Amino acid sequence: MIIEVVRAWPRRSSAVTLDLPEGATVAEAIAACGLPLDGITGQAVFGERVAATQVLRHGDRVELLAPLLADPKEARRRRAVAPKR
Template identity: 35%
Template sequence: MIEIEVVYGLPHKQVLLSLPVPKGSTIEESIKLSGIIGHFPEIIPGEATVGIFSRPEKLDTIVKAGDRIEIYRPLTADPKEMRKLRAAKMAKK
């Protein structure tokens, strides 16, 4: 077994869970084992966008001891579109 952390947050609630997982576990398996879905039922383990220490990773990535799996929320706005809107607004000034 190895120790890892799984973290997810909303503006009003954040949860960080430390847990042991079998060596060779994937990110997706670790998310399921963590029980974080009990705190945030909207998380779909097989579809989640994830990373380890702010580095994007795939769900089938094998975790290592000490890893912190971060589950990312969907974007509420497309960053490229927002930049275009800001640029257009500045051009009008």
């Protein structure tokens, strides 16, 4: 089955397409992708967080998740009080 593993950084991203056997898990896809795993705190399939034991299906996209750099609520508060240009 064909799946894609994606890793994003600020201003760039990398994607690897893999051909894995039926029944492969997210953990197996991550191990086979060859992308740097430093700073990864989780994984998702099409934007939905999943366990590493999740079995993949043909066409799935595994996303490697990094921690948030800022609290979204706090960032929105700062933008709301910032002077308008």
